[in-house]
Amino acid sequence: MSACNHCNSAAQPPFTSDAGKEAGTAVPHSDFARDSRRSGSMDQLPGLPWGGALQPGVWRPYEHRKLANPAPLGLCGFATSAFVLSCVNLQARGVEAPNIAIPMALIYGGFIQILAGMWEMAVGNTFGATALSSYGGFWMSYGILLSPPWNISSPVNGPYSSDAAQLNSAVGLYLTGWFILTTVLLLCTLRSTVAFVFLFLTLDLAYLFLACESFAKSVGHLALADRLRVAGGVFGILAAFAAWYNALAGLMDDSNSFFKLPVIYMPWSDKAGGLGKKERDVEKQHHA
Template sequence: MAAVQTNPPLPAGVEKDTNSVAGGSFVGTNANGSQTVHRYDYGGNPLYQTQSYQDPDGRLPAFGGEFQPGLYKPISHRKFANPAPLGLCAFALTTFVLSLINLKTRGVTEPNIVAAVALGYGGLVQLLAGMWEMAVGNTFGATALSSYGGFWLSYAIILDPHWNIVGSDGPYSAANTGGDPLMVESALGFYLIGWFIFTTVMLLLTLRSTVMFFGLFFTLDLAFLCLASAAFANDAGAPNAATNLNKAGGVFGLLSAFLAWYNAFAGIADSSNSFFVIPVFHFPWSEKGYQARKASKANAHQD
């Protein structure tokens, strides 16, 4: 059979897979020695634009919209929708609100309003999204989304004065136990530094993914570090430094929120619902970047 030309052109002797659907593709060898282009449904998202054919096992490059930093199996058999955008949006909105308060936007300084958002959206909905990531086989997405859902649920508990975690007078008030009135600041610092460590672990797992996916965890990591440092600065009797660190945490939190929305949009947008798609910027050392360099060298040799 003559080779069928597509964009990019199929290799010589390769047959077009008539059962293909939109998405990535790879060249497979049939029993008779001929080759067929197999295509995978990539959730309808055209952001995955392959420049070279994948290995026959069908593993695809990292993609932030799937909340998966590593190579993974095709999803054409999946009976679930992609839960990552839901979890990313829940994280983004809650982080956005808290970050504005950390920046003292419009004079708002009390974080009580975050408790409602953290319980209903950032906590519950993100936890559910994490469990659905478990169902679709995405270990990274399940771990990250479920953990940050737990963060927002626990943070809402901290903000609730009825739990008396930070004192009966409200969030971040002095403990009324007769001890150090700033003791709660160090305790809050312990809490935040733990989340900084966890986020650093997640960050290290995105080093071979995309710029936008890495940027999400990088800015979030800096936000946790700044907020933890602010709590320790308060305990050390340096309120001015604590204020500046809180504002820095708010800035990084806002960046993290917008990057989460960016990745969520990347995971939802396709030709059926949007007039445009957004790039995800694969790292040069990622699998996609390696393939692009390999294709570029091949073209240079041909020229």
Template sequence: MSATDATNNGALEKDVGSSAQDNGASVYPQMSAEEHSVARAAARFGYGPLAHVNASDAVLRPFGGEFQPGLYRDVKERKFGNPAPLGLSAFALTTFVLSAINMGAADLSMPNIVVGLAFGYGGLVQLLAGMWEMAVGNTFGATALSSYGGFWIAFAIVLTPGGFEIGEELGGLSSEEFNHSMGLFLMGWFIFTTILLFCTLKSTVAFFLLFFFLDLTFLLLGISYLQGNGHAPDSRIQKAGGMFGLLAAFAAWYNALAGIADTSNSFFITPVAHFPWSPTGRSRREKTARENV
């Protein structure tokens, strides 16, 4: 790979371990002094347009804003935008509304308002974002976003009034058979989310927390339906699941912001916290050790 390619990759990547070069102004002359100052601050976090990678290891590091917990090479000879913030935003808004209802906000008890969001935004848009993740070579992002897009579409199908009549066939939305069926449905998604959670352990803290909160959400909601009184989910466990759902929604929005905000559109850079055992964390420790010698 040429030095020019390495420089271009460094401009595109948001999560690398090395700091900014001192001659950033010569590399990016189109930037103002203020933009250079913000970019240098971003580079201290390990990402941004002034952060650079080793030319022999020009791959994207684990980063929630790219919805990628592992190393992968960027797309060559094609220019794709980052689809992760779109999918994360679709997931976050739909999860926010449903979780607020699960917590009993505004005395709402039925989640029918979520049907439109689940079909259009959390479902269709997130599914499309997942397919675009596949196009840029991000297998994890494609699997996660497409799967949760399918979850919201399936959830909307179940709750569509007078449409597919799944709830009616199970005795109604307040029947014991429906509640137990919904509990099994949610527990299956808890297992799937746990699998994805294991893949985030070498990524950023914000990325890990997104799947950790979501995992607890599915677990608690599944238990609430399975342990209900036969006609309704256990309200206390359901509210706890709603609380963790809200946390998952805000974690998704945070990761989306990290994928969108840069020096071209923001006066601040979203901090990303790296686990000490992550590639970026290890490279920083090695750099510190060299500086102290």
């Protein structure tokens, strides 16, 4: 039986890529199907928008890709760090000092997520490389901001120690920059999946509320600042679980799970509106 399967596989016509045409080589169909295999159902082929790979639009998997999908690693690093910091913002179990988030921010949310971003660059995913590397930079910079050795936010002998309002305004400007970046990335996800859009939307709102909290504190509106902090913590928790959801979608496949997470596309996405001719041709090659 296995010999027959091998014969049938060998009889399939090769799939020749553009690079292969130039080099005079052909990529076997079986290799292409294997290398473009991703978690979830076959509906994910060929390269449809998908949060599990941080791909916001129709894309074509690398042929003969040697690297695994780095998106789940980066998403988990972000989600875990965001969850811990958001719990502090919500003052869960009476914890108010954010210093517990420093090691998480520097290592898992920062360094590891930057590595995942570089690996996204290696597999040709511009959006994933930009998002993961940027948020890895956020977590590392935020960890440095909170670290006592750097003395940036110290109320005793830091650069803003004599003016708390200036410190809060500076932190507000810092978070506003990340709010703007997240808005830019959010605009790039609007033709993807509901879970993908939800991740960046909740994260965007978390940055917005936390920036407004800092600005409110800078002008003495402490009661308003507390409410904004709680709102930022709630949206941070939602963003963390959305990141975990997309990471799980990227990790699950037929070899390790008995079920698959549902993929709901935005009404105007390429999947919902139907694939174009080019994408249908690639799909035929996958199922030939």
